Amino acid sequence: MSEQKLKVSIKTFGCQMNMYDSEVAGGLLSAKGFEIIPEEWERSGDGRKLLPAADVVLMNTCSVREHAEDRVYGRLGMLGKAKETNPELIVGLMGCMVEEHKEKLFRRFPQLDLMVGTRNIADLPALVEEVRRTRRQVSKIKQDGVSIEYTDQIQRQGHHHAWLPIMTGCNKVCTFCIVPITRGSEVSMPAREVYREAGRLAGEGVKWITLLGQNVNSYTGSGRDADAKQTGFPELLEMLCEIPGVERISFTTSHPHDATPELYRVIARNPKLSRRFHLPLQSGSDRMLKRMKRLHTYAEYLEKIRAMRAMIPDVSVTTDIIAGFSGETPEDHEATMRALEEIRYDGAYIYKYSVRPGTPAAKLEDDVPLETKETRNQELLQLQKKITEESNRQWLGRELEVFAEAPGAKDAAQLTGRSHQEKKVVFEGPRELLGSFVKVRVVGLAHDTLIAERL
Ligand code: SAH
Ligand code: F3S
Numbered sequence: 456m457s458e459q460k461l462k463v464s465i466k467t468f469g470c471q472m473n474m475y476d477s478e479v480a481g482g483l484l485s486a487k488g489f490e491i492i493p494e495e496w497e498r499s500g501d502g503r504k505l506l507p508a509a510d511v512v513l514m515n516t517c518s519v520r521e522h523a524e525d526r527v528y529g530r531l532g533m534l535g536k537a538k539e540t541n542p543e544l545i546v547g548l549m550g551c552m553v554e555e556h557k558e559k560l561f562r563r564f565p566q567l568d569l570m571v572g573t574r575n576i577a578d579l580p581a582l583v584e585e586v587r588r589t590r591r592q593v594s595k596i597k598q599d600g601v602s603i604e605y606t607d608q609i610q611r612q613g614h615h616h617a618w619l620p621i622m623t624g625c626n627k628v629c630t631f632c633i634v635p636i637t638r639g640s641e642v643s644m645p646a647r648e649v650y651r652e653a654g655r656l657a658g659e660g661v662k663w664i665t666l667l668g669q670n671v672n673s674y675t676g677s678g679r680d681a682d683a684k685q686t687g688f689p690e691l692l693e694m695l696c697e698i699p700g701v702e703r704i705s706f707t708t709s710h711p712h713d714a715t716p717e718l719y720r721v722i723a724r725n726p727k728l729s730r731r732f733h734l735p736l737q738s739g740s741d742r743m744l745k746r747m748k749r750l751h752t753y754a755e756y757l758e759k760i761r762a763m764r765a766m767i768p769d770v771s772v773t774t775d776i777i778a779g780f781s782g783e784t785p786e787d788h789e790a791t792m793r794a795l796e797e798i799r800y801d802g803a804y805i806y807k808y809s810v811r812p813g814t815p816a817a818k819l820e821d822d823v824p825l826e827t828k829e830t831r832n833q834e835l836l837q838l839q840k841k842i843t844e845e846s847n848r849q850w851l852g853r854e855l856e857v858f859a860e861a862p863g864a865k866d867a868a869q870l871t872g873r874s875h876q877e878k879k880v881v882f883e884g885p886r887e888l889l890g891s892f893v894k895v896r897v898v899g900l901a902h903d904t905l906i907a908e909r910l
Contacts, residue, residue, distance in 0.1 A: 462489075475620055476549065479604050485608070519632070679694060693721055693725065732767075740788075741790075771801040779828030868884075894909070
């Protein structure tokens with residue numbers, strides 16, 4: 456490497472899988488002598504341009520919605536201007552946009568120096584060096600294999616919490632979704648490797664692990680021992696619960712098709728397993744669910760939620776909803792509103808539909824006008840906000856065990872943490888409590904945050 460450490464910033468868009476990959480990229484680059492800095496922009500000498508503080512600007516991108524891609528294009532524009540002033544600047548992309556567009560992006564954006572696929576993160580340091588040496592556009596985008604890298608060089612953001620990807624890709628065919636194109640077919644890490652990595656994390660003082668996968672509950676890895684049979688998701692969870700030091704395990708994202716009573720039973724009998732279940736519904740209308748190829752009707756989905764709630768009484772359920780999918784009528788939208796009322800989720804991520812090129816739904820007409828998508832989106836958001844606030848009232852006066860995660864954002868005497876349902880809780884307490892489980896009583900509510908006092 457060079458005399459002086461090159462500064463690298465990594466901006467992450469999209470899902471937790473990307474957050475994990477950025478932590479890996481940061482760790483591997485640091486190990487090779489680069490300095491990782493937060494993304495910062497400075498005014499140029501004449502005050503007319505914004506220039507990045509880093510020598511190498513990386514963006515870990517997301518393709519799930521058009522908006523996420525547009526933000527990256529906007530930044531590429533700014534970085535192109537910055538390069539007119541500082542031609543040495545290195546601009547690189549990681550993540551799903553690389554998988555989606557591949558080298559085509561080099562032609563469209565001459566300011567782009569490097570692209571690294573989701574299965575090639577380990578090549579990143581060498582690629583940056585190659586750009587420096589040759590000033591050519593370089594890329595590495597592997598087509599197969601697993602896009603998960605376990606490494607003790609990872610630079611984790613959390614001291615006591617860690618992401619742990621266990622599978623990637625998706626074998627479902629939801630018509631709106633680009634993930635099967637960008638992340639490919641499902642590939643699971645062998646159970647023994649997941650177990651070993653979780654044990655390593657526990658050894659570093661990690662107490663809470665979030666298992667990640669595009670379709671986490673369809674995990675099927677080869678067993679813990681070389682000759683063992685396949686390990687399914689419920690078995691993997693039970694195995695990980697045995698690891699001393701790991702006190703909480705959560706997971707995201709699940710598909711309803713693979714949400715089974717067996718899984719609920721395992722959660723119910725293991726207090727280490729998080730009491731939050733994220734189960735995307737997308738729409739409350741059977742006509743839409745069919746058009747989306749979600750593999751179930753609304754009634755079947757509702758039955759799953761009822762069984763889950765019966766078996767895990769303190770579970771908190773959250774969801775994803777798409778507003779304004781192709782062909783959505785006012786009646787379909789009303790069905791989704793009714794579903795929110797009926798299920799009374801603890802929270803929901805609600806998105807306006809955007810066409811993703813290459814997906815099956817790209818062949819359908821995107822016939823819901825943008826203003827209608829916006830109105831429906833707002834109606835759903837407002838309804839869910841009301842339900843979230845109402846359902847949080849049940850926590851008032853109750854005692855909770857909270858994992859203390861971070862100092863309070865506004866008040867230095869406060870800490871923020873997550874309850875077993877992964878609700879955000881704010882309470883007063885010293886910093887020594889960070890990384891531990893603290894008993895509190897809920898005394899108030901502020902939007903979707905619980906305000907509590909230490910017991
Ligand atoms: N199982 C995946 C889900 C993929 S995307 C995972 O979490 O890794 C996350 C959410 O984005 C989906 O549940 C869906 O609600 C939303 N989404 C996906 N494609 C979309 C599109 N074309 N337009 C709008 N929202 C979309
Ligand atoms: Fe996407 Fe459906 Fe798979 S939302 S990630 S295709 S389960």
